[in-house]
Amino acid sequence: MNAPKPVPKPYLIRTALEEILADLVEGDPVPSERDLAAQFAVARETVRQAVHELLVEGRIERRGRGTVVSKPKLIQPLSLKSYTEGAQTMGRKPGRLLVGWEDVDPTPELAAALEIESGQQVMRLERLLLADDQRIGLESTYLPKHRFGHFTETFDPETSLYAAVRAAGVVFGAAVERIETVLASPREAELLESTTAMPMLRLNRRSVDTEDRPIEVVRSLYRGDRVAFEALLTDR
Template sequence: MTEKPEPGVPLHFVVKTRLIELLDQLGEGAALPPERSLAKDFGVSRWTMRQAIRELTADGRLRARQGQGTFVATPKLIQPLALVSYTEALRAQGHDPGREVVGFDQIPADAVLAASLGIAEDDAVYRLERVLLADGQPIGLETTYLAVERFPTLREVLRPTGSLYRCLTDDLGVRFGEGEEVVETVIATPREAELLKATQSLPMLLLNRISRDTDGRTIETVRSLFRGDRVGFRATLRP
């Protein structure tokens, strides 16, 4: 029987805490017992159990597989908030990185994009949109904008499924100096949710970054949308 929660603490939160202990015992990849039996064992209603399971799924601790059940999820991928290659950061954690190209075209810069890239309005801009993969599964959707005038040979030297960071540094001689990144939570659009194989109710983390070289010139602006159940971020803070 689940203990009575303290005043002001929702019952499903107590259930959620006890479920986490159960997940640790079951281990990664194990199937979660049926909701009905869990509710009976915990002495709560199925609605309360369902709410706790729903929150643990949103937190990335559980993963539902249609027609199969709910399973203990693998730990979240923790990405550094730093000017490093996505490929290298993922490999350092023992995962296989990958990318699927959604689009690679040229567009005229609007006023906001022109200001962020330090170019004139209507100047040509590369727009590279790719689904980011970890072990073959989509975890993020990244859209990068770069000035065509500054990188006229980008299409010739970039492998669309390869590391853009590595291409810019090794092939085009760019030296990254600093970046500014803003992180917020958002709800995915229907298109974004479809590309990330997620539901629109799943929390997403949105990162907007401007990267500059060692001379202070803007290299790129990047919009990255990540599944909140699969990815977390780490920053090193110093006084």
């Protein structure tokens, strides 16, 4: 019978760290890597690996020169609700920062998804998504210009786009959404105040109205350490 394999030291340190975090609350400082290495009599590299895992999971975060306990992740529902509604449900303050808003020539794939003819442009709206003033996501929305061109004059990009669509008399009917784990580009990481090594959640959505006419194609990139998603599943 083979002897059991020894438990890796980083796992033991991570377990000990989780016990420490259980007694702390949001914003409390976490012991430094040097102090933890001395406390558990291990190399700082061993501590650093365990700390990195907790950073990636969003349990802790860097603030200045120190590390503190993070806020709980923002839980977003997988539904036809807007990001605003999801944030408000959790008691968080939603916000948006405009990155860019322009008319662009669509790729053949985008033109097909929005069911527009060759030569027609689409509106591209790129915004940073905030929760309690933290940057949590980067969203690029493509809208058929022939249908929503008036938004250029009437829509405030720091407010809910879905509310504006509904106010225009358009009713969301259905959407197909795909979620993948990716790494951010250098530009995306900078906008999200993150790094290219931090895992991101990428959502690709195509929404249609109740008459099956395309409303939008959206590509959203969320920080995996700050956001999680959930869905209600039922067989009824």
